[in-house]
Structure formats: C-alpha cells, structure tokens
Amino acid sequence: MLLAGCAGTDADSASSPSGTPAQDVVATPSEEVTPADDASSPVPALDLAEFRSESVQCVVRDEGLECQLQVEPTYTIPDKYLEFGVPCQSVYLTPTATEGELGCAGDVISESVGFTDALPVGTVVTHGGFTCTLLEVGAACANEVGGEVEITADAYRLAR
Structure with missing residues (x-):
C-alpha cells in the first residue's frame, strides 16, 4: 500500500x-x-574562555575580559598612554565595571589562544558573564551589568 x-x-x-x-x-x-x-535560525553562542579571529584575540579570566588587536591600530592613542612606548591595542573589562580600560601591554595575552582555531566574523562567544561578537576587524564585548568595550583597527570604545 x-x-x-x-x-x-x-x-x-x-x-x-x-x-x-x-x-x-x-x-x-x-x-x-x-x-x-x-x-535562518541564529547560531547559538559558543562557550569559550579563549578565542580569536584573524584580527583579535580575547581571553576571559575570573578578574575580567581582555581583547587584543592583532592588527596595527589607526586610532589616536591618548597622550597619557604614549609614555608606555608600546601600541595600545587591548581593551579590558571586569565583571562588575560599567566602563572598560584601554591597555598598552606589549605581551601576549595568552600562550594558548594563538593555537585555537580562528572563528569567523559574526561569531558570538559567551563565558563567565561576558558576551562578545567578533567583528570584521576586532570585537565588541559586554558584561552582565551593562559594561561594554569594543576595539577595531579604527577605534576603541570603553563604555556605551
């Protein structure tokens, strides 16, 4: 039948x-x-403590989130940071802060993040109370209390 x-x-x-x-x-x-x-359903966020794209590396630790550009920035660095003598191409955000900080550390943020697979633009990662979206060049991240940071080759943003 x-x-x-x-x-x-x-x-x-x-x-x-x-x-x-x-x-x-x-x-x-x-x-x-x-x-x-x-x-067309959205892809669920990935739960990763360390992640990267071709242009940025990010690490979430207990004390907060750090994202570091892996390309040369074109934005103007504030005078107060020029004394460090290294490119200011990191942003930091703690779990309870509503405003982030620009970082001028010249070292690698993690020995292992460079060995992770590069994620595509648009990927959303969430871990430890932080949510990040990978941009064309850079990343935009937020914590659970409304703090936000964004870093791209052209600009950085430390609050909403």
Missing part, C-alpha cells in the same frame, strides 16, 4: 514542507514557534 504525502517519522514530517495539513503548526499571537532546522 502506498501513502502519498507521508514520509518518515513524525519528526521528519513536522519539519518537511510536504507534511499533511494535520501536522502543520500554526502560530497564534500568544505562542512563538521556532523551527529547529531553519537555516
């Missing part, structure tokens, strides 16, 4: 465009339907 319009299990037909009308899901204004197999 051949049944037209039926294929596979209930799970298969629920996500199949050829499902029978009895299996179709209709959303009403009071409910939200999120298709699990929809290609």
